[in-house]
Amino acid sequence: MRKPITILVSIDSNSILLGARHFKNYLINRLEHYNLTELVDVLETGSLGRYDQGVLFLLLPDNKMYGIKDTNDIELFVEEQLLKGRPVKELIVEEIQTPKSVEAKKVTEEERIVLKRAGKIDPKNIEEYIAFDGYQGFAKALEMKPSEIVNELKASGLRGRGGAGFPTGLKWEFTMNVNAPEKFIICNADEGEPGTFKDRLIMEGDPHSVIEGMLIAGYTVGASKGYVYIRGEYFESVDNLRNAIAQAYEYGLLGENILDSGFSFDLTVRLGAGAYVCGEETALIESIEGKSGRPRLKPPYPPVKGLFQKPTVVNNVETFASVPAIVLKGAEWFKSFGTPSSPGTKVFSLCGNLVRRGIVEAPMGTTVADLIFKYGGGIEGGKMLKMVQTGGAAGTFIKADEINIPLDFDSFKNHGASLGSGVILAIDDSHCAVDVALNLMEFFAHESCGKCTPCREGTRLIVNILREFSKGRGTLEMLDNLYDIAYTMQNSAFCGLGQSVPVPLTSILDRFRDEFEAHIGADTCPVGVCRFDKKKKKARK
């Protein structure tokens, strides 16, 4: 029997840090204290993407969202709202209003395709997923011909959500058309792009959507085995996904002869072990084979020769999670979101010096300005926005006066700002461009796999030069050197990692050249961040 009142507590890896588990237990304790346990159900759900108001409690059937910051808030919530039926206004969280598509500017609630169930269902319960259209897309797919599914995906214009933006339908078609006895599906869940945490929250909040997307892929291309490659540090994702896979087996949605269709599919979780380069698909494949994750020479590409040399589809978590709704509702429906060249929605990770850091699903083509000010609540602490890095570690830096750029797959070509994995990293004016560049390049130097010389040596040289700048020993010649190294890497590095390192480097050099130059021959860092060598003064005298 369902109890008359339900409280959904949003519990995910980020909200646990705000005390979500503790708050849930405290709430249950208070309910017992007031003898309310017969009337109130407390359930766990996934992320709603917001963390600025504390841990979110969704009260049903009232549909009121409460932001809980401490146990006093829980007392107030129980005593006022539950016992007396009086809403506690100061704890209620308002929903953010957002436009459905950029052109129409029609304001609706945050538009969700990928995250529509996160924060509404219990991710550990397959029945709740099924009740929310779950596995309907897969059931429909089983009645279609594989070529029809590919055509639907191609018509929908869905492009890979991991960063590269390759058309998903086309990728599947390559693999579908290869005649091979064994094929594989891989879900790239090795989310390692600094600032990105969307895949994690998708897997924690709605793990079955990923499984369903992979099932449809398997049926379409004729694969019978899939792997989800997850970062070892993502414990909650691993737990929820393993649990979801076990349930799917139990319900006959994985395994032999699924739903009597003659189609069989097995799914296993593989753990990553901390290597950024494993986000590159061939490196990831090497890693699943149990080797060091160094990229392979392409071609042949994975859709033709991938895991264990068999045709393999590799897609990002968000891409797979987008597929079931497209199959179920059709390409035309999907195209009603976003822009003509980049249909659909995108899950953005908002981080850095923002008031509201979290994830938000917005239509493709939403501007950086809207993401920062409308969804992100602006810059915290009364500071000014200095720059934004969009797209992740390998994304571009733009200045505060350029943020009216719409983000979609063409924005890099048209405006010089990358969409990448959807990171919006806002940086305020207390930060120094040299210091930010150094931190980022140290990351790449550390994560370069060492296979090719341009990347292995290039990243090291870049770090050495930036260190000189941060110690007050930079020269104009060094700046030119940085551009030379960037040019060399862009044109000769073996894989996407090395080839994309120059993107953030040159974009920050181009836009903050004056700040780099101001470090040359100065006594202190012009922003007051870098710690200059004391010796330097003597040398100049």
Added chain:
Amino acid sequence: MPSSKCEGHEKLYAELDSYINSVKDQPGVLINVLHRAQELFGYLSEETQQHVAEKLNLPLSQVYGVVTFYNFFSTKPKGKHQIKVCLGTACYVKGADRVLDRLKEELGVDLDEPTKDGDFSIHAVRCLGACSMAPVVLVGERDFYGKVTPDEVSKIIEKYKEE
């Protein structure tokens, strides 16, 4: 570190072997086995790597290559409580470097070296995927702390000293 003759270790090896036996027919399980081994022993000594190589019938060079390639694996013992500070860009711009400095000061050690009593070691790690809570500190494998300020560092350390 105690030798393999130690009773505790034999038990751990037995546990590792039973895991290896349950997965060894699957292709490419080396990384999963190393995950399990590190979970059991805390780090991957030469002896442990040799053991894994023999059991999986792989050359030791391949095992060693994989161990040293991935950040997650360590060939040296770490502190009992490993304090990991995320230096991803999102944490960095929220002051992770100041948190790291304070940690080094409080514990009197540099990165990746255990304290004299072996209780703690500090590690700089890449993005942990909790960017809305930046800056993030992770103690051990599962104890996350979000929005950490330098002044909170001593409180966090204290918590693990009591244990």
